[in-house]
Amino acid sequence: MSRDQSAPDILLVEDEPSLAHLYARLLGAAGWTVATATGAAEARRLLAGEPRAVVLDLNLPDADGMELLQEITGRRPAPTVIVVTVRGSIRTAVDAMRFGAYDFLVKPVASERLTTTVRNALDRSRLIRLVDDLTDGTRDGLGGMIGSAPAMQAVYRMILMIAQSAAPVLITGESGTGKELCAEAIHRFGRRSAAPLVAVNCGAIPQALAESELFGHVRGAFTGATADRVGAVAQAEGGTLFLDEIGELEPDLQVKLLRFTQTMTYRRVGDDGSTQADIRLVCATNRRLAGEVAAGRFREDLFYRVNVLAIDMPPLRDRDDDVVRLARHFLDRFAGEEGKRFEGLTAEAEGLLRSYPWPGNVRQLQNVIRALAVLARPGTIDGATLATFLHAGGADVAAAAPTTAAPAQPDPRLVRPLAELENAAIEAALAAFGGNVTRAARALGIGPATIYRKRGRPGGVDVSE
Known part of the structure; x- marks a missing residue:
């Protein structure tokens, strides 16, 4: 289970109001969220929010601090605990460590010592949870992704292994397999999760605006540039820049992106100076970039720059029963949006889901179920109903395709x-x-x-x- 994103980073348990206010202000200024408790009862209630670290005063008015320490360290998942007390004896320190405390501080605590110790405790907590995730066996999903097929288990493990790295990532896979969700998960479980994730669809940017979209421009840089524009790189500062469909980049912009990946500096269009960037680069493509390199359409040096860590998203047809699980999820979701109630899928419908090749992958499945939720009558979805919506999509495309065959006799009505x-x-x-x-x-x-x-x-x- 993932941690509630609204949960505090730190639980501060301190019975002296002045010290509690001082510690909370110091830790808050360092960028962490802090919840404060003045006693054991309040601390037990706030522990339900699963803070990643606890700063615990052993001298509490309503309980023995050592007993509360043992309660906290016995929780699963257990936060990392830092003990703070005026009783600075060796015996107290040894007992606290024996009961699971990560570190031991003696009052009065210097501000730098407090923030450094808490930072180390949070790093330890993150690493412990990462190891737990990696050894947790089969998962039903990760981030916004759903599925427990072996192919997806490999994706989840890879995401968790590389999330903490700063190295560039290349996500490959057919259209509709969930490459953007994968990028979001990498960002969410990484060290930059508190900063922005900025996504750019390289295939949807007009060539004339691509450089400005990525790097920004200054006023007057070109016709229509009536004000300074902040590019995607600057928007992602401190976080993650996700370049979707990177294989669609034109050669000129590939050169500029190569330079950026080499130096992590960029220049806004029309600007004379360069700016240093602090971002993690994650890219995605539904093309075989190695083949694009061989064909001369993608720069080899840029390919090696972005393809440091690689994740391949499996097509839906290779994900076993995930297609049924996803269909049920989408049906519940879209039925709720439409104010309808469906009883589920018959065995025949589930068999059709498994046998269909899904060339559009999860995106196609989502669109089929959305249409079904809007147009089908409430009740149980059988195979015939599902087949109607499956074939409707293909028929629409076929009907829209132009024909080259001329009629035998011209007919003005046609x-x-x-x-x-x-x-x-x-x-x-x-x-x-x-x-x-x-x-x-x-x-x-x-x-x-x-x-x-x-x-x-x-x-x-x-x-x-």
Whole structure:
């Protein structure tokens, strides 16, 4: 079970109000959240929030401090405990350590000594929980990901092993497999979790704006730059920058990204000076980047820069019964949103879920179940109902695809406006490439900007999602 993100970092148990206020102010100034208790009863109540560290005064008005120490260290998961007392005897220190205390401080405690000891205690707590996660056996999910298939267990273990590192990560996998959720989990379980995670879809940025989107620009840098803009790198300062679909980057921007990964410095468009960045880089792609390198479409040196640690997200068809678990999860979620109640899935429906190849992976499953929750009658979902929604998606794409076969005799009734035909072709291409604008544009023989431009006209396709 993951820790409540609203839980305090530190529980401070101190019966002297002036000292409790002083310690809380010092620890809060260091960037940690602190809950304060003046006695054992209040401390027991606040322990339910699972703080990562406890600063414990052994001299309490309503209980023996050593007994409370043993209670705390016997909890699972147990926070790291620092004992603070005026009784600075060797015997007291030895007893406290024997009962599980991490460190022992004697009043009056210097502010630097207190913050350093607490910082070390929090680091210890994080490492202990990480080891517990790694040795916890089978998991039903991690972060926002759901599934217990062996392929996903390998993903969870890898995430937890690399989350604490500062090295770049490359997440690979087909469209719809959950690469962004993987990136979010890496950030959440890492040392930068308190700072922002900033995601950039490299395939959705018009080429002319890509550099500004990443690095920002100054006022007057180009036509339309009426004010300074903070780029994604600056927004992610101290945290994680997630570059989704990095394989779609144009060669010019690949060069600039390479320079950034080498020096961790960048220059805003139109700016003369460079800025030092402190971010962790996580990238994702549904392409085989090694093949892109061989074909000359992706820089080899950049590939080795971003591919330091690698995670491959498995396709849904390789995840055993996860497809049924995910379907139930989505059905409950979307039924709640629609104010409906479904009794679940029949065995026939579950068998269909397992046998279907799911080319669009989890995203396709989610969309099918969403449509089903909106349009199907409440009750139990049987195989025939599920099949209707499965085939509806494929039929829509096929119907939207333009045909090259001419009718035997021209029929004016079959003539459609050119804009409708263009929209149909664009919709079919976007569906075929999982919403990837760059790849759809390449297949259609047009530029990505053309798709965005046609989106803005009346009746144009929507590629905003």
